[in-house]
Amino acid sequence: MSSKVLVIDDEKNVAFVVTAMLQKAGFDVVTINDSRAAYGMIEAESPDLVITDLMMPEVNGMEILDHCARHFPQLPVVMITAHGTVESAVSALKRGAFDFITKPFDQQELLSVARKATETHRRSRNEPIALPAPSLESDETGTLVNPLVGASPQMQEIYKVIGKIAPSPTTVLITGESGTGKELVALAVHTRSDRVKKPFIKVNCAAIPSTLIESELFGYERGAFTGAVGSKPGRFELAHEGTLFLDEVADMPQEMQVKLLRALQEKEIERVGGVTSVRVDVRIIAATNKDLEKEVAEGRFREDLFYRLNVVPLRLPPLRERRDDLVTLIGYFIERFNTRLGKTVSRIEPRCFAALRSYAWPGNIRQLENLIERMVLLADADMLTYDALPDPVKDAGSGPSGNPTPEEIQDLSNFKDIVRRRMQDLERGFLERALEETEGNVTRAAERLGLSRKGLQLKMKELGIQKAIP
Ligand SMILES: Nc1ncnc2c1ncn2[C@@H]1O[C@H](COP(=O)(O)OP(=O)(O)OP(=O)(O)O)[C@@H](O)[C@H]1O
Ligand SMILES: [Mg+2]
Structure with missing residues (x-):
């Protein structure tokens, strides 16, 4: 099922461009030019994502953002801002916007933000992790060429x-x-x-x-x-x-x-x-x-x-340096092995995903690919589970041990970097757990952690955590 996006912009040609780009990428798009219709539209269409302009004559983008934060806390809102107005973009983020994009648009950026946002939304509603449709390319003989997956x-x-x-x-x-x-x-x-x-x-x-x-x-x-x-x-x-x-x-x-x-x-x-x-x-x-x-x-x-x-x-960066690509890669491999092995895996247990995300992946994408193949093959139901993970990956899920690995201490000048990374992993673990327990509710998660809502949002942004982890 394709994700639905509501685009709100009083400038008709901007709305048109955004709509066209999204439609071409397979999104289901509803567009309005009069922001007064926004609230009713959100109610009626229950979109997976709202993309709204900031400056509009009637109801402006910030008001729409606040409305969504109050009534639809799970619904991601992406703000369109004019190039150079960084301040308003930052205040939008602080008020809970999922992200912002600046005019003029970069198609890649728009699509990558839209994909991330809708995926987060689906996950926060506890739907199966959206499997990105791989854009399979074929070579001159018509054989499929593996696409490069990952938008980090x-x-x-x-x-x-x-x-x-x-x-x-x-x-x-x-x-x-x-x-x-x-x-x-x-x-x-x-x-x-x-x-x-x-x-x-x-x-x-x-x-x-x-x-x-x-x-x-x-x-x-x-x-x-x-x-x-x-x-x-x-x-x-x-x-x-x-x-x-x-x-x-x-x-x-x-x-x-x-x-x-x-x-x-x-x-x-x-x-x-x-x-x-x-x-x-x-x-x-x-x-x-x-x-x-x-x-x-x-x-x-x-x-x-x-x-x-x-x-x-x-x-080429090792996989552990671009963990943001893990969701997409895992989704891509599940889809591929589903087809190849006649399986119907469509979900990942949250704990399993957390472990996959923390693991160091010394064998990089090939290792991930092989593991997903084995797990899809052996999956009893439509879910990949923590129990089915091999021990080293499970261990990663239970948090890093205090000791540096032999590779890490090979070069002592890595010290600061590695400690920072470990700390981030540790923080990420807590934050993800809190968001999981509160089903992605940032306010409640912040309460549980003893952080302010704003503080948690800033940390999430810094650690690259999307609103809800499956
Ligand atoms: N960005 C990517 N998206 C999807 N699949 C990928 C990506 N990168 C690598 N793969 C898959 O991971 C596996 C390993 O890739 P590849 O053989 O190109 O790596 P390599 O760097 O040449 O490894 P080695 O050094 O072991 O030869 C292949 O099955 C490949 O299809
Ligand atoms: Mg090779």
Whole structure:
């Protein structure tokens, strides 16, 4: 079921633009230009979200906000403010607005706020967590390409860079811990480039034995070595006019690094046992989960090759640094495994969600994906439960132990950061619990915690907690 949004703006063209953007994204939208009709409309339509302009001749946005706070405390209100009027935006937040957006609109921002707000609202009414409809893309052959899921500021930054660099043939170096989505990003760059109709060829530099890697990359001619009964093009040639993805590039043997560098510089390759060179036009995307600069410093990776590859560096953040994406990712994976496994999971037990949110995810998205697959497969009813979680994740749900992990104390200069983060996790745990017990009622939750309503709202904003946790 799509979420319903009530848009209130006396300027017809603003209302029109907002409405069109929301409708296109699948929201059910009701629009009014005369704010005097607002109260009746909210009553009649019971929207999941109200988006209202601040300055309006009859009833203004603040009054609508106050009305909603009093009569529909669960209903999120998003304020439209003119660019530069930060003060009114802040006072709207203090009076309980879910968020604000500034004119002129950024479509991405509007949609991401609207999605967050409606999702929160549904959850606060104890409805199943809304599963975001994945925008599945397909490649030239019609096979579905995994979309990149996640709207956190960190991911938005990544999307921006992808959008900017994709069209040019620039070399890209993607770094990030294991399972953060390096391959998916490489594919995204390829599919957004004008090479999309040409091949995307992957070489896993860690998986090919060093004796075979040269012939894999550059191909061979008949009789080049024992067993070379025919000739075979290498991955460079196969990727001609397309993209060559050099995965785990840090693990390429040293003598191959020299040959790779030469191929990149000269844009020519020689098949093993061949006599002539072949011109190739490939875009290179390399990836590694190692710290390449450290590999260079310690003499395991050639510095000149590093500079060749590191033209545009793209660092993918670990999942624990962008926990805001967890809801969306979990929803996305549940949906995917529901379809694949013929299941109908549609809810998550609040305690289970809290644990998933606190866990450190050393294996990042891949680990999350595997866990959700297993849980969906084994779920008896339509709910993922705390009991079904593996122990390490359960432990995360019961709060961090006082001890730093071995990784954390590896670098003592992390001290302040980590302590702050732990404290935030602890605070988040209490706040979420209070909101859960009061079914998302901020006033009552604040009372329980001994905070002022305003104080709690500011903390929620700071910790990225939405009004109600499932
Ligand atoms: N933003 C994302 N949205 C949805 N799925 C994602 C996202 N990022 C990664 N995944 C999924 O997580 C899994 C791991 O991604 P990927 O293989 O791209 O990671 P990687 O960084 O290359 O990992 P490794 O270092 O282990 O090779 C894949 O199944 C991928 O589809
Ligand atoms: Mg990978």
